[in-house]
Amino acid sequence: MSTSILIIVFAPLVAALIAGLGNRMIGNLPAKLVTTAGLFIACALSWPIFLGFVAGTETATVVPVLDWVRSGTMEFDWALRVDTLTAVMLVVITSVSALVHLYSWGYMDEDPDQPRFFAYLSLFTFAMLMLVTADNLVQMFFGWEGVGLASYLLIGFWFKKPSANAAAIKAFVVNRVGDLGFMLGIFGTFLVFQTTSIPEILAASPAMAGVSHITFMSMRLDTMTILCLLLFVGAMGKSAQLGLHTWLPDAMEGPTPVSALIHAATMVTAGVFMVCRLSPMFEAAPIALYVVTFVGAATCLFAATVGTTQWDIKRVIAYSTCSQLGYMFFAAGVGAYGAAMFHLFTHAFFKALLFLGAGAVIHAMHHEQDMRFYGGLRKKIPITFWAMMAGTLAITGVGVYDLGVGFAGFFSKDAIIEVAFASGSEMGLFAFWVGVFAALLTSFYSWRLMFLTFWGKPRWAASEHIQHAIHDAHGHDGVHDTHGHGHEEDNAPAQEHAGEDAHHHAPDPDHGEGTGGYHPHESPWVMLIPLVILSIGAVAAGYVFKEAFLDEAAFWNGSIAYNEALMHAMHEVPWWVKNVALLVMLLGLLTAWYGYIRNTRFPAQVADQLGPIYKFVFNKWYFDELYNYVFVKPSFWLGRVFWQRGDIGLIDRFGPDGSALVVEKGALFAKKVQSGYLYSYALVMLLGLVAAISWVIFR
Amino acid sequence: MSGVPILSLMLLVPLLGAVACFFAEAKLARTIALVATLVNLALGIAMWASFDVGGAQWQFTERADLFGSFQWALGIDGIALMLIMLSVFLMPICILASASIEKRVGEYMAAFLFMEVLMVGTFAAQDLFLFYIFFEAGLIPMYLIIGIWGGADRIYASYKFFLYTLLGSVLMFIAMLWMVNVAGTSDIPTLMQYDFPVDAQTWLWLAFFASFAVKMPMWPVHTWLPAAHVQAPTAGSVILAGVLLKLGGYGFIRFSLPMFPEASAQLAWLVFALSMVAVVVTSLIALVQHDMKKLIAYSSVAHMAIVTAGLFAFNVQGLEGAMIVMLSHGLVSGALFLCVGVIYDRLHTREIDRYGGLSINMPKYALFFLLFTMASIGLPGTSGFVGEFLSLAGIYQASSWVAFVCTTGIILGAAYMLYLYRRVAFGEQKNADAAAMPDLSVREWVMLGPIAAAVLWMGVYPESFMAPMRADIAALDARLASARPEGDARLWIGEPAPVVEEEAHGGAH
Numbered sequence A: 001m002s003t004s005i006l007i008i009v010f011a012p013l014v015a016a017l018i019a020g021l022g023n024r025m026i027g028n029l030p031a032k033l034v035t036t037a038g039l040f041i042a043c044a045l046s047w048p049i050f051l052g053f054v055a056g057t058e059t060a061t062v063v064p065v066l067d068w069v070r071s072g073t074m075e076f077d078w079a080l081r082v083d084t085l086t087a088v089m090l091v092v093i094t095s096v097s098a099l100v101h102l103y104s105w106g107y108m109d110e111d112p113d114q115p116r117f118f119a120y121l122s123l124f125t126f127a128m129l130m131l132v133t134a135d136n137l138v139q140m141f142f143g144w145e146g147v148g149l150a151s152y153l154l155i156g157f158w159f160k161k162p163s164a165n166a167a168a169i170k171a172f173v174v175n176r177v178g179d180l181g182f183m184l185g186i187f188g189t190f191l192v193f194q195t196t197s198i199p200e201i202l203a204a205s206p207a208m209a210g211v212s213h214i215t216f217m218s219m220r221l222d223t224m225t226i227l228c229l230l231l232f233v234g235a236m237g238k239s240a241q242l243g244l245h246t247w248l249p250d251a252m253e254g255p256t257p258v259s260a261l262i263h264a265a266t267m268v269t270a271g272v273f274m275v276c277r278l279s280p281m282f283e284a285a286p287i288a289l290y291v292v293t294f295v296g297a298a299t300c301l302f303a304a305t306v307g308t309t310q311w312d313i314k315r316v317i318a319y320s321t322c323s324q325l326g327y328m329f330f331a332a333g334v335g336a337y338g339a340a341m342f343h344l345f346t347h348a349f350f351k352a353l354l355f356l357g358a359g360a361v362i363h364a365m366h367h368e369q370d371m372r373f374y375g376g377l378r379k380k381i382p383i384t385f386w387a388m389m390a391g392t393l394a395i396t397g398v399g400v401y402d403l404g405v406g407f408a409g410f411f412s413k414d415a416i417i418e419v420a421f422a423s424g425s426e427m428g429l430f431a432f433w434v435g436v437f438a439a440l441l442t443s444f445y446s447w448r449l450m451f452l453t454f455w456g457k458p459r460w461a462a463s464e465h466i467q468h469a470i471h472d473a474h475g476h477d478g479v480h481d482t483h484g485h486g487h488e489e490d491n492a493p494a495q496e497h498a499g500e501d502a503h504h505h506a507p508d509p510d511h512g513e514g515t516g517g518y519h520p521h522e523s524p525w526v527m528l529i530p531l532v533i534l535s536i537g538a539v540a541a542g543y544v545f546k547e548a549f550l551d552e553a554a555f556w557n558g559s560i561a562y563n564e565a566l567m568h569a570m571h572e573v574p575w576w577v578k579n580v581a582l583l584v585m586l587l588g589l590l591t592a593w594y595g596y597i598r599n600t601r602f603p604a605q606v607a608d609q610l611g612p613i614y615k616f617v618f619n620k621w622y623f624d625e626l627y628n629y630v631f632v633k634p635s636f637w638l639g640r641v642f643w644q645r646g647d648i649g650l651i652d653r654f655g656p657d658g659s660a661l662v663v664e665k666g667a668l669f670a671k672k673v674q675s676g677y678l679y680s681y682a683l684v685m686l687l688g689l690v691a692a693i694s695w696v697i698f699r
Numbered sequence B: 001m002s003g004v005p006i007l008s009l010m011l012l013v014p015l016l017g018a019v020a021c022f023f024a025e026a027k028l029a030r031t032i033a034l035v036a037t038l039v040n041l042a043l044g045i046a047m048w049a050s051f052d053v054g055g056a057q058w059q060f061t062e063r064a065d066l067f068g069s070f071q072w073a074l075g076i077d078g079i080a081l082m083l084i085m086l087s088v089f090l091m092p093i094c095i096l097a098s099a100s101i102e103k104r105v106g107e108y109m110a111a112f113l114f115m116e117v118l119m120v121g122t123f124a125a126q127d128l129f130l131f132y133i134f135f136e137a138g139l140i141p142m143y144l145i146i147g148i149w150g151g152a153d154r155i156y157a158s159y160k161f162f163l164y165t166l167l168g169s170v171l172m173f174i175a176m177l178w179m180v181n182v183a184g185t186s187d188i189p190t191l192m193q194y195d196f197p198v199d200a201q202t203w204l205w206l207a208f209f210a211s212f213a214v215k216m217p218m219w220p221v222h223t224w225l226p227a228a229h230v231q232a233p234t235a236g237s238v239i240l241a242g243v244l245l246k247l248g249g250y251g252f253i254r255f256s257l258p259m260f261p262e263a264s265a266q267l268a269w270l271v272f273a274l275s276m277v278a279v280v281v282t283s284l285i286a287l288v289q290h291d292m293k294k295l296i297a298y299s300s301v302a303h304m305a306i307v308t309a310g311l312f313a314f315n316v317q318g319l320e321g322a323m324i325v326m327l328s329h330g331l332v333s334g335a336l337f338l339c340v341g342v343i344y345d346r347l348h349t350r351e352i353d354r355y356g357g358l359s360i361n362m363p364k365y366a367l368f369f370l371l372f373t374m375a376s377i378g379l380p381g382t383s384g385f386v387g388e389f390l391s392l393a394g395i396y397q398a399s400s401w402v403a404f405v406c407t408t409g410i411i412l413g414a415a416y417m418l419y420l421y422r423r424v425a426f427g428e429q430k431n432a433d434a435a436a437m438p439d440l441s442v443r444e445w446v447m448l449g450p451i452a453a454a455v456l457w458m459g460v461y462p463e464s465f466m467a468p469m470r471a472d473i474a475a476l477d478a479r480l481a482s483a484r485p486e487g488d489a490r491l492w493i494g495e496p497a498p499v500v501e502e503e504a505h506g507g508a509h
Helices: A002-026 A028-055 A084-107 A114-132 A137-155 A162-193 A198-208 A223-238 A247-253 A256-265 A267-277 A279-283 A286-307 A313-333 A337-364 A382-395 A408-423 A426-454 A464-474 A495-505 A525-551 A564-570 A575-598 A602-610 A612-618 A620-654 A656-666 A668-673 A677-698 B006-023 B026-050 B078-097 B105-124 B128-137 B139-149 B154-183 B188-193 B198-215 B224-231 B234-259 B261-266 B268-287 B292-311 B316-347 B363-377 B383-398 B400-425 B442-460 B463-481
Strands: A061-071 A074-082 A212-216 A219-222 B059-067 B070-076 B491-493
Touching: A002 A028, A002 A061, A002 A074, A002 A084, A002 A114, A028 A084, A028 A114, A061 A137, A061 B316, A061 B383, A061 B463, A074 A084, A074 A137, A084 A114, A084 A256, A084 A267, A084 A337, A084 A525, A114 A137, A114 A256, A114 A267, A137 A162, A137 A198, A137 A223, A137 A247, A137 A256, A137 A267, A137 B383, A162 A198, A162 A212, A162 A223, A162 A247, A162 B383, A162 B400, A198 A223, A198 A279, A212 A223, A219 A223, A223 A267, A223 A279, A223 A286, A247 A256, A247 A313, A256 A267, A256 A313, A256 A337, A267 A279, A267 A313, A267 A337, A279 A286, A286 A313, A286 A426, A286 A612, A286 A620, A313 A337, A313 A408, A313 A426, A337 A382, A337 A408, A337 A525, A337 A564, A382 A408, A382 A426, A382 A525, A408 A426, A408 A525, A408 A564, A408 A575, A426 A575, A525 A564, A575 A602, A602 A612, A612 A620, A620 B268, B006 B026, B006 B059, B006 B070, B006 B078, B006 B105, B026 B078, B026 B105, B070 B078, B070 B105, B070 B128, B078 B105, B078 B234, B078 B316, B078 B442, B078 B463, B105 B128, B105 B139, B105 B234, B128 B139, B128 B154, B128 B188, B139 B154, B139 B224, B139 B234, B154 B188, B154 B198, B154 B224, B188 B234, B198 B234, B198 B261, B224 B234, B224 B292, B234 B261, B234 B292, B234 B316, B234 B463, B261 B268, B261 B463, B268 B292, B268 B400, B292 B316, B292 B383, B292 B400, B316 B363, B316 B383, B316 B442, B316 B463, B363 B383, B363 B400, B363 B442, B383 B400, B383 B442, B442 B463
Parallel strands: none
Antiparallel strands: A061 A074, A212 A219, A212 B491, B059 B070
16 A cells, blocks of 8 residues: 555656646646546555455555654654545545546646646645645645645636636635644644644543643633644635635636635545544544534535525535535534545535536536526536536435435435434534525525526526627637636626626526527537546445445544444434435425526515625625725735834834934034945944954953 | 865855956956855865764864964854855855846956855854954945945945944944953853853843844844845845845854853843734735835845744744744745846846736746745745744744744735735736746756755755754753743643642643
């Protein structure tokens, strides 16, 4: 295994370097080949490891790579740790990444900068693999920041677009706020345990629970609570939890394959991974777990509400991701780390599927992302439709408990809802009800997306993208610049203005043909194959792996804290708890069907009725505006004040300029002797030296 | 240690080079300067290779009586070795970066080589007065470089520098005289072991602090730095940021901490306070700059604040981290100034808004710039992270408040550097002249490539750089042990009883 893990982790790095540094020298095809091949090799090597853990034939190992830092008692090395938890992440990362690489052959086909794109994708994969194979907190932080860098580069991939650049910086900086917590958490952990080695910390944690205190910023707090909370702040940043979530929707500025890989399947789940990896630590900090549960539940609800109102297909899925991450966190918060990891696992497949499917729709619709300009695409792009359908059935959790059948999301999400109920704590019950309500919203926004996109009459003609396409086809024989360079975002209905009258703008579905003579095409096979493979995952991943993830302590084999009693209690919850998820799913489906197929005027009427509430939700609870006024603008303002008033107005005025004035007034004759300050300095120096030497000689 | 007086040789080579350059015409002077600096680099590498890690604290020592008690005393420990390596490594790059200098080339090269003599001398000096001479005289060539080959406002800039430096130097000189008088020797290694009376230490410490704080520079005596950087030619900025800013930190680690440990402990709050202010204030100022060099200059102040806070954390991680931040900053900010120089040479403006979209026409440049930007932000895998992480970890053990405030620097640092990078390398090509600039030339590759390699090396395997310093840091840590203040982030185990538990479970477990 040690050789294969080295190949798994470093093949993407090597591929990224070849493609990135070779860039235009080696050309598109070699760059795409080497990166994609690297990932498929890594993927092919990862599955046997994972299946070995499922079968119980593999054991946890650590492969040392290189010494890193030795500073006093602080020591940490580059090493690759593989245990069950890592193995789960390995298959998720390499599978989705390999498929996304393949998909990008089609999606990015017309882009002039393909080697760079593939290099970034592979670089990301390398960093993510370093994160999940970390044996110490610092290497985890390396991967953590590495994926942040790759995310920054990929969000801003179309770097000519101001909105993409802004989103990229926002993602990096907001994540850094989380990293502040992460870093302080590492420092605190080192202070307490005198090590950054994860196994050593986890081994020592239980003994610390409740019996030790530490002073942090003049507050005397329970040691494990404050350490876990600090580390959790890092997790909140990376996993876009409420408060630090603002970067994720904006990150949709990146190409869609990026959204699927980084902002759905892998990177954003790093926070969940971290909490699970450190689960024995969190188990020693009940208050921290309460906070995790609460934040998870709150995010779950918040993001789901916003998701119901958005028009941009990618943003709907982005908020959906945010919401699903909330599920994972509150599962971890109530102590069901296995359930959290299970949802992470299934979510990776169906959410990647939904994003890639959305990418195929966007591809078919000439880069139109506004669902108000979709409609009736079911017959035009059938394979994409069925793939999206599989994803939607998975995310909404379609399945019947008593029959024991269902799509991937059914098994994982139901487990979370049940385990929250079974945990019996107040916070667990709160999370349960929030989870149920969010499941209703999930079903509603997911079906809303499906109905708006694939059902109804075509509403394409009103789209400027489509008109552009038609115009181009007639006009300049397709010399247009397809991929995101400048023009395409600008004519999408601006979200800010859409706030007040979005529903009035929606084109009248009854009006005419609505196709504008445009013919959407199914995507090329390189894009469809990943969709099909992921569809299989979305359908079957839950059923196949549910026992291993949820019911087998032996599968986890100590890589996470496994609460046998809780997982047992999960199966003992009342009948209605087991079936409530299915019920709310049907309710959501029905509502969406009524609002977007049966009576299409209904949503606008509801929005009008709700007025300010609708606006509040539509504008994402005004987090961006709030942060802008509280953090961004004051920072720039303070910067100017400190500069103009502080440095120039105060320090310089009373410092060098002031004393200069005194010197000038007081020593006019000296200036006559020595013109130019350089020489006066040299003179002073000389006098000093003479004094020094004479003193040394004659004392 | 072989019989070759390698340190004297490293002073002699650039000195002879400087004299030769002074009289040579332009083209020859460039060659001489390049050869001299490369020879010195080779000597430095040879010295590093034969440096006995874990051997004697002071190696390559040379002693020669000059007159009176004044000694030609040279010798280095691991700390000095690393800083000398940084200097000799950056020098040839600076010579290469001076291709656009047309005016009085011979004198320019002479000034640079003379500066190399003084920098190496400062780090190698083992006599207090010898140190003082090198330390203070090192600034004269810098003045000349800014004053003669600098920008339009060069007189004001060098003058500002002069006023700041003057007071500190005088105070430090007086303190040195007193010390030599009391201790009866000007030998630095001896003085590092000498226990000065505690009440005198405070005054001595303050006198040294006046000088080092300016050189560092610490807030609020930092305003000379942006002015000097903006006016200096590219190579001048590189040396200023790369090496001269390290003189203050070197002073703290060589003089203030080992010679006045009690005073250092008592006054650590002052250093912490100034460092915290510097991190936040100068980072915010960097955010609103329109001039690239000013932005990087302000970021230097913020980085140096991490150094000072790390040094006064009184533990191994803080000290080692501070040293690595210094080395890393020397490389990274030097490289960033080179990056500014590369495009300044093409467009003759430092105004950020005049650029944009350089990723399109200068992709290789954009890649280097990105690497150094990320190193400045402290991305793990680059040198910046190792230093920042260790020093902040050290600071946390001293004070969680200081650690918290200083760590906010990672957020602000990301903000201002990425904002800079976005405006320079990303976006549309809005200026035709900027869009027409060619990508890196071979000469520029040779300048940036080695620094990039060093930055990654230090980030992935910092052991090469930390091993030589380990014993010296450990010795310093032991020297500081008795004076070490209690950290605020204390750990109590057992029942929460704040006062009673103290003697039972002090410190970390």
